[in-house]
Amino acid sequence: MTTLNPHFWQEHFDQGRTPWDRGAVSPQLLNWLNSEDLRPCRIAVPGCGKGWEVVELARRGFDVTGIDYTTGAVKETGALLLSQTLTAEVIQADVLSYMPNRLFDAVYEQTCLCAIDPDHWISYATQLARWLKPGGYLYILFMQVERPGAREGLKQGPPFHCDINAMLALFNSSHWQWPDTLPTIVPHPTGWHELAICLERK
Ligand SMILES: C[S@@+](CC[C@H](N)C(=O)[O-])C[C@H]1O[C@@H](n2cnc3c(N)ncnc32)[C@H](O)[C@@H]1O
Numbered sequence: 001m002t003t004l005n006p007h008f009w010q011e012h013f014d015q016g017r018t019p020w021d022r023g024a025v026s027p028q029l030l031n032w033l034n035s036e037d038l039r040p041c042r043i044a045v046p047g048c049g050k051g052w053e054v055v056e057l058a059r060r061g062f063d064v065t066g067i068d069y070t071t072g073a074v075k076e077t078g079a080l081l082l083s084q085t086l087t088a089e090v091i092q093a094d095v096l097s098y099m100p101n102r103l104f105d106a107v108y109e110q111t112c113l114c115a116i117d118p119d120h121w122i123s124y125a126t127q128l129a130r131w132l133k134p135g136g137y138l139y140i141l142f143m144q145v146e147r148p149g150a151r152e153g154l155k156q157g158p159p160f161h162c163d164i165n166a167m168l169a170l171f172n173s174s175h176w177q178w179p180d181t182l183p184t185i186v187p188h189p190t191g192w193h194e195l196a197i198c199l200e201r202k
Contacts, residue, residue: 004117004158006070013072019190020111020159021049025056028186028196029108032139033060037198041105044131046095047112051077054088057108064088067098096123103133107140110194114143114159118166125170132201138176141186141194142167164195175202 002008012018032038033056040061048054048066054077057064066077066088074092081088091098095112107128116124128138142162149156168178176199183195 002158004115009070009115010072013070013076018050020188022052022189025052026110026141026186028141028184028194029053029056029110029139031184031196032198038106038108038137038139042102043106043108044100044104045108045110046128047073047110047115048077048090049073049111051080051090053108053110054090055080055084055086058086058088059084065100065104066090067093067095069094095127096120098127100131104131104136105133106137107132109138109140111141111143111159113140114145114157114162116158116160118155118157118160121166121170129175129201134201136201138171138199138201139196140171140199141196142183143188143192143194145192159190159192162195171199176200177202 042063043057045054045064045066048068050073051066054064054066058081068074069092071092074090077090113121113124132138142164143159145157145159145161147156150161178199179197183197186194186196188194
């Protein structure tokens, strides 16, 4: 299995191999913003990559913190902010150990979970719960990457398949309130798709 660390991701940035990157803000973030489900607040964007969502949130008046442990990601997010004369906090840190000095009202999670080895998923979900205020919201996109190998018990990724039953176990009812509605299906540039849902931190 590939060792996942900042060096692995930096190579992707250096070689311009970033197939996950839309080159623009996610349409689902725009849906949440335009429907006013998501209004200006203190928000974290873990694994922010090139920073399209960080910039869009900053542009709309959010107090944004982008977090990524890869130098290339932090640099590109900083440059994109600068090019639009916007400001946001961009922190180079591992989401598995980062702890904010003030809790967040919301987290926007897009393709960071699926970029983390499932061995660390419980730690990551625990982190997200710790970062949020009670009553805060987790806007999350579960990457759907059903590969034939999964039927044989193979762990394949990144991106790792975020099976809905696994997600229900990870973000379970002891900490999270799920909505009654089904997730929204969001096409992804890789050809796979995401399931978008907003969970409330209890
Ligand atoms: C697949 S990319 C997604 C980037 C962005 N969210 C997007 O959708 O375009 C995953 C990003 O998460 C970052 N990442 C992966 N594991 C991380 C960790 N443990 N801590 C911080 N960042 C991490 C990588 O550096 C990379 O920028």
